[in-house]
Amino acid sequence: MRLKRFGALALAALGIVGVTSVVVQSGVALAHGSMTYPASRTYACYEDGRAGSGGGDLNPTNPACVAAVQIGGKQPLWDWYGNLISLAGxxxxxxxxxxxxxxxxxxxxxxxxxxxxWPVTTLQAGARINFKYNAWAPHPGTWDQYVTKDGFDVTQPLKWSDLEPAPFDSITNPVAVGGEYSWNGTLPNKSGRHIIYSIWQRNDSPEAFYSCSDVVFSGGNSGGDTQAPTAPGTPTATATANSVSLSWSAASDNTGVSGYQVYREAGATDVAVATTSGTTATVTGLTADTAYQFYVVARDAAGNTSPPSTAVSVRTGTGGGTTPGACAVTYNVPSSWSGGFTANVSVKNTGTSAVNAWQLVWDVPAGQGIGQAWSAEVAVAAGKATAKGATWNQNIQPGQTVSFGFNGTSQGTPANPSSFALNGASCAAA
Known part of the structure; x- marks a missing residue:
């Protein structure tokens, strides 16, 4: 089953039903980007093509890049930053x-x-490096970098089982400067030929980007550190209606623990929901009055991962008795028609301090979708809409009101959402 038949296959895998749900995403501007150091395959072949053209065309000379162009043409090189799935989630x-x-x-x-x-980047095993990732269209999210296991054979198709189970490096919302994200990270203790596999999952949209960077590690001794960390302590959990705060006792390791990955149990495929270098994490975007189980895995700089901690079970609050935050939301539908409507939303800061980088979340009523938006970016995932301010209205001062709107689809008379939360705090309905 291959994603190339994405039209029907991936929609079923993602639990998306009907064309209306796809239209939901049209209010979100696509991001673009790819790893530039160490160079992804598409970026490396693009640069190889520029060097080989002697002009405005792309004429790669690297044998693998030449083979890729013979199969797929040159457009993937011109669009080297667009290796994405819009509905990955x-x-x-x-x-x-x-x-x-x-x-x-x-x-x-x-x-x-x-x-x-393929073109390769030579790296010093275990060294600190500055990862670079093109920010053609910047958006918030998390970047996870995985590395292939010892004994990986690059002449065989890359499988999920070829990757170490936990990322050796993760970063959330790095700063983009001059059209490029950059952050410092520690390379794993590997030797020889490997692939660094990077996943950028946006947190304001289900869109995700993928990069394969071919590398050669020098100076490493993959057999030098094979001892995995001990399991972290059983997490303790404190829940609100839509989030859970976790803390746990640190794992130990012969060379030192470099980070932790938090997982949510989800049947056959558990979901990584947080990465941290400390021993606390907060998982947001959860459903009220719902049972969850979380566990933690530790990793060291060599990429060794611990056994999982004992899972903690927790139930989110009902949300019915929460005290509204310092905000008020007005939601109205000035016009509607058969199959669609226009909504206007106003958000007022009723508190005494500024709300910076505001994000308003609500449950989309059944049968509705969200299309074109203005004065905010609006994305929908798992039945929840998230609106965030534009660059010119992303902060709300005390007493100030910001407004935005969108066109939506509806089966029958459009219903108003029942509740809103601004940066995690419930809002009063004005």
Whole structure:
């Protein structure tokens, strides 16, 4: 089952029903980006094509890049930053088949070629480096960097089982400067030929980006540190209606623990919901009055991962008795028609301090979808809409009101949402 048949296959895998749900995403501007250091395959072949053209065309000379162009043409190189799935929603392992990790859609399929002659970046094992990722269209999210296991064979199709189970590096919302994200990270203790696999999952949209960077680690001794950390302590949990705060006792390791990954149990495929270098994390965007189970895995700089901690069970609050935050929301529908409507939303800061980088969340009523939005970005995932301010209205001063609107689809008379939360605090309905 390959994602290249995305039209029907991936929608079913994501639990999306009907065309209306797809239209929901049209209010979100697509982001774009790819790893530039260490260079992804598409970026490395783009630069190889520029060097080989002697002009405005792209004429790669690297054998693997030449083979990729023969199969898929040059457009994937011009669009080297667009290797994405719009509706991924964090379900990467569920919707991307083994062998398709480097190019999960038809356009980039040629970059899955199992060859030993892709352009490579030489890295010092265990060193601190500055990762660089193009920010063609910046958006918030989390970047997870995985590395292939010892003994990986680049001449065989890349499978999920070829990757170490936990990322060796993770970063949430790095700063984009001059059209590029950059952050410092520690490389794993590997030796020889490997692939660094990067996943950028936006947190304001289900859209995700994928990069395969071919690397050679020098100076490493993959057999030097094979001792995994001990399991972290059983987490303790404190819940609100839509979030859970977790804390746990630290794991121990012979060379030191470099970070922790928090997982939510979800049947056959558990979901990574947080990454941290400390021993606390907060999981947001949860459903009220719902039971959840979470556990924690530790990792060290060599990429060794611990056994999972004992899982903690917790139930989110009902939300019915919560005290409204310092905000008030007015939601009205000035016009509607058969199958659609226009909504105007005003958000007032009724508190005494500014609300910065505001995000308003509400449950989308059944049968509704959200399309074009103005004065805010609006995205929908798992039945929840999230609106966030534009660059010119992203902060709300005390007593100030910001307004935005959108066009929606509706089966019958459009119903108003029942509740709103501003940056996690419930709002009074004005």
């Amino acid at each position: 964090g379900k990467h392992r569920e919707i991307i088949a083994d062998g398709d990790l480097c190019g999960p859609t038809t356009k980039y399929d040629a970059y899955n070629l199992a060859r030993a002659d």
